Amino acid sequence: MENVEVEKSKAFAIIEMIEYVSNAVVIKTVLKKTTGNVSVASFDSGEFLTEKISPFDCFIQIIEGKAEIVIEDLSSILETGYSIIIPAHSRNTIKANVRFKMIVTIIKSGYE
Known part of the structure; x- marks a missing residue:
């Protein structure tokens, strides 16, 4: 994962970031703070993130292609423009049956 924030106060096209x-998941950090972070990711067809459980809510927004998001064994297919919130403490995985790009926003505050 590349941890280089985007320059502030300068417009950019996130989909071009x-x-x-081939055969990879690529993740780049857009903004990182102690209260959460925003990243953009690309998944090649057939790639996935292994099942995990996060202690924080995670907002997923598909910006290109189509993704399969599995939360607690319930599968959702999200196409460009669609979003889902993965609740904190939920088993989840993200799969690319076809390649796609997404924005991931993790909110770390409010769990105190």
Whole structure:
């Protein structure tokens, strides 16, 4: 994962910030704070993130392609423009049946 924030006060096209890499998942940080972070990710077809459980809510927004998001064994197919919130403490995985790009926003505050 690349941890380089985007320059503030300068417009950018988030979809162009990340490229597809064959047989890989690529993640770049857009903004990182102690209260949460925003990242952009690209998944090549057939790639996935192994099942995990996060202690924080996670907002997923598909910006290109189509993703399969599995939360507690319930599968949702999200196409460009669609979003989902993965609740804190939920088992989840993200799969690319076809390649896609997404924005991931993790909110770390409010759990005190």
